[in-house]
Amino acid sequence: MAVFTAVTDTQLALWMRDYDLGEVVDFRGIQSGIENSNFFLTTTRGEYVLTIFEKLTAQQLPFYLDLMRHLAAHRVPVPDPMPRSDGALFGLLQGKPTTIVTKLEGAPELAPRDEHCIEVGQMLARMHLAGRDFAGDQPNLRSLPWWEETVPTVLPFVDAAQRELLTNELAHQRAFFASDDYAALPGGPCHCDLFRDNVLFAHAAPGSGHEVRLGGFFDFYFAGCDKWLFDVAVTVNDWCVDLATGRLDLPRVDALLRAYQTVRPFTPEESRHWDDMLRAGAYRFWVSRLYDFHLPRSAALLKPHDPGQFERILRERLAGSPLPGIHSPCN
Template sequence: MSVYTPLSTAELEHFLSRFALGSLQSFRGITAGIENSNFFVSTGAGEYVLTIFEHHTADEVQDFVRLARHLGQQGLRVPAPVADRQGEWLHQLKHKPAILCPRLPGEHISNPQPEHCAAIGSALAQLHIAAADLSPMRPDNRDYHWWLSTGPQLVSALNEQERGLLEDELAYQTAHRADWLALPQGWIHGDLFHDNALFSDDGQVAILDLYNASAGALLYDLAVVANDWCCDVNGVWKDGCVEALLSGYQTVRPLTAAEQAGWNLVLRGAALRFWLSRLLTRRLQQQQAGELALQKDPAEFMQKLLRRRAQ
C-alpha cells in the first residue's frame, strides 16, 4: 500500500463528487505495503480508504470485491467498497481501477504475541469456511507454476550461493508437488501479514487487503501467517506463537492428517514464494519508483527459507 500514483486535492475532490459523502476534509498516503497506491481519506461522512490498483485489471478487482461482499454478508470484518450516487463502486482514477472503502476500526499490531496469533488463526479459519461456497474461484497468479517461471528470471540478481538455494528449493517443491495437490483447497487470502489485520478493543479482528485472494491450499494461507506473525525477521520462532496460531485455527477448522504431515513443506513453499515476490518487487521498484514506495528486503524471506529447510 505505497503511493505510486500521487493525487492532488483537486483530483481527489473531483473523484469524491461522485459520492454522497460530503466534502473532503483531509487525506494522506499510506506507506505500509508494496503493491497498490492507498490513501486515508476523511470526509464529512466519515473515514475511508481509497485504493488505486497498480497491477490489477478492473475484472480482477471485481473478483476481490465479490469475495469481500460474500464474507461481509457472513459477518466477517473485511473492506467492501462504497457505491456512488449511481450505484457504482468500481471507478477509474488516473486511468487505473479505484475503489473507496470505509476505514475499519482497530489498530495494527507491530509485534504479534500468542494471543494475537490465536485470534488471527481463528479469523483465518472462519474466512476459509465462509468462502467455501463462493464460486468460481480466482486462479492464483503466483502459484507453483509462477515460482518455476519467475525464479530463472531473477537469478541474475543473486550470488552463487543464493542461486544454488533457489534451484535446490524449486527442485524440492517439484518433487513434492503431489503432496501439495493432496491438501484441502479453497479460497485463500494469500497475503495475511500482520499489517493486513486490525485488532479492536472489543477483541474483534478485521482482515484487510484481499487483493491476492485466490484458489489455493488452505494450509498455505496458514503458513504465510506463521512465517510473518510467529517469528522474527531471521525466521526464529517466537515463544508460543506458532502453537497459538495452530490452536486458534483448529478451534474452528481442524487440520487434516495430510495438512499436519505437510506443514514444513508448505512453510518452505510460503517462504520461497515471498522471497521471489520481493526480488521481483525490488526490480520493479527500481524501474518505477513510488512516491512513498516501501522497500522490503528479499533477504528476510531467504533467511526464513533457510530456517525452514533446517527444521
C-alpha cells in the same frame, strides 16, 4: 510510503461526485504497501480507504472486491467496498481502477503475543469457511506458475548459494504441487498475504474478559483461491517468527494453530505436508521481495522490503530446527 499515482484536490472532487459519501474532510497517503496507491479518505459520512490499483486490471478486480463483500456479509471483519451511484464497486481514476472501502477500527500489532495469534488463527479459519460458498474463482497469482516465470529474472542478481537454493526449492515445490496429496488438500479463497501489518487490533471492551480484540483483516489484493494450508503457513511465517533470525517462536505457533483448529481441524494430508507448505510460504515471499528489490518500479516514496528476511526463514525451515506439527482428527 508507496504513492505511484498522485491525486489532486480537483481530481478527487470530480471522482467523489459518483459516490454518496458526503463532503471530503481529509485525504492523505498511507505509509505502507508496495503494490498500490492507498489513501485515507475522511468525509462527513465516515472514514474510508481509497485505493488506486497499479497492477490489477479492471478484469481482475471484481474477484477481490466481491470476495470482500461476501466475507463482510458473513460477519468476517474486512473492508467493505462502497458502491458508486451506478452500483459498481470501482471506477477509473486517471485511467486506473480505483475503489473506496470502509476503514476498519484499530491498529497493527507489530510485536504479537500469544493472545494476538489466537485471535488471528480463529478468524483465519472463520474466513476460510465463510469463503466456501463464494462464487468467484481466481487462482493465487503469486503461486507456482509465477515462481517459475519470476525466478529466472532474479537469478542474475544473487550469489551462487542463493541461486542453488532458489532452483532446488523450486524443483521441490514443483514436485509437491504435482503430488496426489497436494491435490487432496482442502482449499478455497485465501488472503495469501496475512502479515502483521494487514491485521488491526482494537481496544477490548471493559469487562469483556479479553485482553485484545481483532479489528479486522485488510489488503486482500493478493487474495486468490489456493490451499488453505498455504494461507496458514504464510501467516505463521510472519506472526510466529523471530524476524531477525527466521526461527519459529514455538508458543506463538502452537497458540495460532490450536486456535485455528477450534474452528476447522486439519486433515491428515495437511498434517503430513505442513513442513512443505511452510517452505512454500517462505519461498513465495523471498522470490517476490527479490524481484521488488532488484527490479523496482518507480514510486513517489517506496522502500522495498528486505529479501533476506524470507531467505533466512526458508533456510531455517530446511535446517532441521524444531518444527511444531499440526494434528488431524485421525492422528
